[in-house]
Amino acid sequence: MGIKSFLASRKKTKKDTPNTPIKVSDYMTTNLITFKSNQRIEQVIDAIIKHRISGAPVINEKNELIGVISEGDCIKQISESRYYNMPMDNATVEKHMVKDVETIDGNMNIFDAANKFLNSKRRRFPIVENGKLVGQISQKDILKAALKLKGQNWK
Structure with missing residues (x-):
């Protein structure tokens, strides 16, 4: 006599398929506003x-990421120019951008990227491939991805 199972048949759940987009590159923004190092802060x-926007990547003529400038960097420049009574006419992006920029891999899982945002307290990460800026992922992009993936088994 064989063993009988008393479990009822289970509904099949929608599983992640290879086509389910869960990589950063599936949700990153590729149509970016960027700045050059010689641009004036007023233009930014x-x-x-x-x-x-709250900031943007700074690139050189080869589309290589060389920094990031944010609204906070601009506010700092405004404050310093007033404090030191110096006009902003000569203030350029290069003097005020953050040069040590942390990037994120476009192949990273969207949920690992969410953790990276939580641990770093950043609002955006540029994505670089072969030395060239190819996109940017923001906290808002992570939220959009989570809504699209809602109801699926998150692995």
């Missing part, structure tokens, strides 16, 4: 306000 401020 205008772009930040116009495009409703």
